[in-house]
Amino acid sequence: MKVPFLDLKTPHQELEADLEAAFKRVLNSGWYILGKEVETFEAEFAEYCSVAHCVGIGNGLDAIHLLLLAYGIGQGDEVIVPANTFIATWLAVTYCGATPVPVEPDSATYNIDPLAIESAITARTAAIIPVHLYGQPADMDAINLIAQKHGLVVIEDAAQAQGARYRGHSACSLGNAATTSFYPAKNLGALGDGGAVLTNDNAVADKVRQLRNYGSKVKYQHDLLGYNSRLDELQAAFLTIKLRRLNAWNERRAEIADYYADKLAGCGIKLPYVPLWANPVWHLYVVQAEKRDELQNFLHQRDIETMIHYPVPPHMQECYTSSTYQGLPVTERLSRQILSLPIYHSMTLSQADVVIDAVRSYFQS
Numbered sequence: 001m002k003v004p005f006l007d008l009k010t011p012h013q014e015l016e017a018d019l020e021a022a023f024k025r026v027l028n029s030g031w032y033i034l035g036k037e038v039e040t041f042e043a044e045f046a047e048y049c050s051v052a053h054c055v056g057i058g059n060g061l062d063a064i065h066l067l068l069l070a071y072g073i074g075q076g077d078e079v080i081v082p083a084n085t086f087i088a089t090w091l092a093v094t095y096c097g098a099t100p101v102p103v104e105p106d107s108a109t110y111n112i113d114p115l116a117i118e119s120a121i122t123a124r125t126a127a128i129i130p131v132h133l134y135g136q137p138a139d140m141d142a143i144n145l146i147a148q149k150h151g152l153v154v155i156e157d158a159a160q161a162q163g164a165r166y167r168g169h170s171a172c173s174l175g176n177a178a179t180t181s182f183y184p185a186k187n188l189g190a191l192g193d194g195g196a197v198l199t200n201d202n203a204v205a206d207k208v209r210q211l212r213n214y215g216s217k218v219k220y221q222h223d224l225l226g227y228n229s230r231l232d233e234l235q236a237a238f239l240t241i242k243l244r245r246l247n248a249w250n251e252r253r254a255e256i257a258d259y260y261a262d263k264l265a266g267c268g269i270k271l272p273y274v275p276l277w278a279n280p281v282w283h284l285y286v287v288q289a290e291k292r293d294e295l296q297n298f299l300h301q302r303d304i305e306t307m308i309h310y311p312v313p314p315h316m317q318e319c320y321t322s323s324t325y326q327g328l329p330v331t332e333r334l335s336r337q338i339l340s341l342p343i344y345h346s347m348t349l350s351q352a353d354v355v356i357d358a359v360r361s362y363f364q365s
């Protein structure tokens, strides 16, 4: 039995009739940018995240970029980012003219290590962007405490964590503001690109609304040097439908994660660690193995697709080689040892068994 890494088809087949009706509604409305569909989705997703404002953006990277601009972050500023993250978190900082300052992860949770943040703070530090990596919330109380002490803005990058909870509170409601992405493979994915900014801060929400739409509040009146980055009506209509399934789909991911944890315990790989205060949404199920490449090949030979998130950390990418980043040993070691096993709501337990049996037989051989 083949076990694909991802399945983007089944969720949309399950919702085919609703998605087609939404498509026809938008088609026949004659209105495709910044209309009722975006307003409806923004209201429902803000409520889902327990925040006052959701602003739909063209993608998750632009959401971080525009939010940093709304806070006035730019040239001369430093922004603390996880060393271990998708490169978008760093790029958004670079776009503003500010400098990303990487902080190592806790090697059990993979998230930014609060104990390592304080020594990275300088007089130029303006903000911290914790990422809820792989769907698990970062340790936000510890991060917020440091930020308050030093007067820093906290921006959650919740691209991988829609629906996750930290001490009972929703991801996207835990800092000054948050961003997310609706890239198709995320837990809440569109049928194309999309993103959002979430916040309780009225002024920040207003500024992001202006920045996403050519710096304009009133048509053809441009107060800011704005951008064009708007969630479109069609994607918003699809997302409203998919949002209603998000909790059920996340619960199913959690069942598979529990099943993996139970059946893979003690077999030789390092399993994900979940702190008591975290309710992760299992965007990815990441394990560690010393001979990772060998294990990955073994699984691929058995038709089991796996991936690595991420094989080359941002500070080692060609585009950042002109900046002199110190070695980041934890991040570099993780990039050699992590492996993402398949996990998605349409995965069957027999598919999970195929993965489990293969991993176990790798360690027995």
Ligand SMILES: *Cc1c(COP(=O)(O)O)cnc(C)c1O
Pocket: 059, 060, 061, 062, 085, 086, 088, 089, 131, 157, 159, 160, 180, 181, 182, 183, 193, 194, 195
């Ligand atoms: C996907 C992702 C982004 C960027 O989202 P896009 O919509 O692809 O631009 C940002 N940060 C993290 C952690 C992500 O996983």
